Amino acid sequence: MxxxxxxxxxxxxxxxxxxxxxxxxxxxxxxxxxxxxxxxxxxxxxxxxxxxxxxxxxxxxxxxxxxxxxxxxxxxxxxxLAAQSLFASGLLRRALPALEGLRRFGHTVAMGVLWRDNVSYLFHAPPNMPETDALGRIGLYPATRGGIGMALLAAQDDLEVEETYAEHEIPGYSSLQELLTSLAAVRSAGFVRLRVKDEQEQHTVAITIGTPVYAAIGLSGWIPSAAMPEMLEALHEAARHIGDSGKERGPELNLSDPALDYRVAV
The missing domain is CATH 1.10.10.10 (Winged helix-like DNA-binding domain superfamily/Winged helix DNA-binding domain)
Incomplete structure (x- = not known):
């Protein structure tokens, strides 16, 4: 640390x-x-x-x-303190219905926030796991190792990323420039598609929530390119639901981009 x-x-x-x-x-x-x-x-x-x-x-x-x-x-x-902050933000409470809706695909569903160079998962539910077991079950995870972390890092500008990783090892990347190139691809695509298990061809697909960004949600599992439009539509719908249910507490979302390109971003 x-x-x-x-x-x-x-x-x-x-x-x-x-x-x-x-x-x-x-x-x-x-x-x-x-x-x-x-x-x-x-x-x-x-x-x-x-x-x-x-x-x-x-x-x-x-x-x-x-x-x-x-x-x-x-x-x-x-x-x-943890209970008070979660209650005050209301994020997890208002996100649960949308996250549960995403579980219909049979993939792992997750929501996380960025803490320096790590992601803290507020919700992480593999298929068939009860909702209550999915809350806060994973500790800090390197942001550059996962789709949610990469989506959140891409929401920062390059100077912020450089400040975070200056003169330090970057998990999964050989250099800062390599990471910045990957983040630029994420920004261009508007989403992350990250291969997480080579032997099983599993990917994580993730997008951010909020303007400004305050969290990210994602699906992880066998997600072929042909399934990307449906997955992204479902993720954006969930993000809109989470944002709309909290408009009285924060800024509106701006996630409706009809020109989204379903290319592999990472």
Missing amino acids: RNPSRRAKAGAQPNQSLIDGITVLQALATSTEPVGCRELARRVDLETTRVNRLLKTLAYLGIAHQTSDRKYRPGSGMTV
Whole structure:
């Protein structure tokens, strides 16, 4: 995990203490097991003494919890924050009917949001999985490895992408220029078609939601080129439904483009 304090944005006046606190909070939230202060400091590339102070502060607030062996895990306060943010945004609640409708194709249905260079899947449902099991079941996933991540990265300009991946390894790509070329193809096509399993000829097809973009949805499975028009029509209809049901909370969508080209974008 990279320290976001090393990425300056034009016009920003970042508070370094807040940045470091959120970095530690996010690292703790994504840890599958209790983690010690030194290990967490190594993961986020911060001084151990600073991470120790931040963890103690989070524990004081109830957002972190210190175990008997002096390690840390998420506390009840983190669960409360997650529940409050999901309730306030309403995104998952209003998206569920549309996502359930997409399951008629018998493919994996997913919706995710971008967090730096990773995707957080709010919904990920393979065929026949109950809806309740599909909620938040996957942790962070490299954005460049999946169709939803590529759709979300393509919604950014090249400078933002360069800032994210500058001087760092890019999963699935040998260079930054190779990634930028792929993202340009996604922007040109208006969607992602990404081969995810060579031996089974499986693809992910994904599009973004919102203007400005705030999430992406996709289908993954055996999707031949001949099936692309139907799949894209269904995805755009789902995206419109999700956007329309939340217009009172955010901007309108602009997804109706009759000139969509059903070429392979990636």
